[in-house]
Amino acid sequence: MSGNAASSIPDIVIGRLPLYLRALRRLRHVGKQVTSSHEFCKRLDISSAQIRKDLSHFGGFGKQGTGYQIDFLIEKLRDVLKINQEWLVVVIGAGNLGSAISHYRGFQDRGFRIAHLFDVSPDVIGQRIGNFVVRPLGKLADTIREEGIKIAMLAVPAEQAQSVADQVVAAGIEAILNYAPININVPASVQIQYIDPVTHLQRMTYYLDG
Amino acid sequence: MSGNAASSIPDIVIGRLPLYLRALRRLRHVGKQVTSSHEFCKRLDISSAQIRKDLSHFGGFGKQGTGYQIDFLIEKLRDVLKINQEWLVVVIGAGNLGSAISHYRGFQDRGFRIAHLFDVSPDVIGQRIGNFVVRPLGKLADTIREEGIKIAMLAVPAEQAQSVADQVVAAGIEAILNYAPININVPASVQIQYIDPVTHLQRMTYYLDG
DNA sequence: AACTGTGAAGTTTTTCACAGCC
DNA sequence: GGCTGTGAAAAACTTCACAGTT
Numbered sequence: 001m002s003g004n005a006a007s008s009i010p011d012i013v014i015g016r017l018p019l020y021l022r023a024l025r026r027l028r029h030v031g032k033q034v035t036s037s038h039e040f041c042k043r044l045d046i047s048s049a050q051i052r053k054d055l056s057h058f059g060g061f062g063k064q065g066t067g068y069q070i071d072f073l074i075e076k077l078r079d080v081l082k083i084n085q086e087w088l089v090v091v092i093g094a095g096n097l098g099s100a101i102s103h104y105r106g107f108q109d110r111g112f113r114i115a116h117l118f119d120v121s122p123d124v125i126g127q128r129i130g131n132f133v134v135r136p137l138g139k140l141a142d143t144i145r146e147e148g149i150k151i152a153m154l155a156v157p158a159e160q161a162q163s164v165a166d167q168v169v170a171a172g173i174e175a176i177l178n179y180a181p182i183n184i185n186v187p188a189s190v191q192i193q194y195i196d197p198v199t200h201l202q203r204m205t206y207y208l209d210g
Numbered sequence: 211m212s213g214n215a216a217s218s219i220p221d222i223v224i225g226r227l228p229l230y231l232r233a234l235r236r237l238r239h240v241g242k243q244v245t246s247s248h249e250f251c252k253r254l255d256i257s258s259a260q261i262r263k264d265l266s267h268f269g270g271f272g273k274q275g276t277g278y279q280i281d282f283l284i285e286k287l288r289d290v291l292k293i294n295q296e297w298l299v300v301v302i303g304a305g306n307l308g309s310a311i312s313h314y315r316g317f318q319d320r321g322f323r324i325a326h327l328f329d330v331s332p333d334v335i336g337q338r339i340g341n342f343v344v345r346p347l348g349k350l351a352d353t354i355r356e357e358g359i360k361i362a363m364l365a366v367p368a369e370q371a372q373s374v375a376d377q378v379v380a381a382g383i384e385a386i387l388n389y390a391p392i393n394i395n396v397p398a399s400v401q402i403q404y405i406d407p408v409t410h411l412q413r414m415t416y417y418l419d420g
Numbered sequence: 421a422a423c424t425g426t427g428a429a430g431t432t433t434t435t436c437a438c439a440g441c442c
Numbered sequence: 443g444g445c446t447g448t449g450a451a452a453a454a455c456t457t458c459a460c461a462g463t464t
Contacts, residue, residue, distance in 0.1 A: 201317075
């Protein structure tokens, strides 16, 4: 998982910040301007003390007696997470999954924009999918250098995931979101996160009777 | 997150079992028959001691001096996670995301099969998507009773997620995998897990310079 | 010789509880 | 009165290190 020795803030705390952000945007969406750790925690499955302590790592974002100004806190969290800029992302793999990711509109207003769609297979290279014309993976290094791209989403079959990961790392990608249901080895300097719905399902069936 | 007071095994351990299973299947796929906690941990970002302790919760799955028999361990983990049966799943939401989920073939051999695709919107009800004809959400309760379905995947817009979750819980669903980027409140007896790629991306950008 | 399973030790994470502020 | 920020306490989790087994 993620982590960085240089930082004193636990990675587990960083991992909760996006959840706070998501919930705060929701609160703002329904018209709230101020919230307290007690009100806020009802929207999350996280205790109020946890929320206060997490936020306190970055300095006092709240006001005693009042709570947290929602707009202000959102802004601060966006600063901390460095998503006050728009990050360009490439998608590798133009199959079903890569196509769905390329069509997903949920990245736009949360700090990310898909710049290009790549594939290794000559069959799909050059084809149009959504707003993208599929590029060959060999062009990745040039593309990311020219456009300053640091993040890749992997939507290739498990068999190819390690090899493709090696290629994107060699091309200079610094963060990978891997949708392939397989563990991947990357240098410690490269961030990696996993999306595998089946692992979540399997975690839940443990608690079901049947 | 998941959890169950009745059980003495930490939920965090349960959460790692699907990762072990995924890696073990990989090892088997490349022809291995036996592995050790030391070899195994190289495939995961988990220490060998952690793996041994996690597995020891369920009784001795390994042999001293030898290691773990891969087929045997896979079978045992499938038992523990209750995925030696095939779980039927319904997908709610027949938009881009629901459609992609319905086409995904990765559920099949890992314990899950999509049984039906539901939607609330009259516009899509009755339409064919992949192998499914979209059903109205109102039919959910009858369907799950008849077919013994306990798991739902939510692929609806954030605005509708809580309301749809309430409906599937009322219909008797016991586990929800929520793809909507919003926190949902469900009774403690209902399992819930989240898939939100953006939270993973935002966790990584914290560590990137830029 | 190699490896597991496991108490004990160490570390991290969470919760408590309250001083200080609005 | 209500709330945050925070040391201290408690709980949870991970790692160590080794006895015991093959």
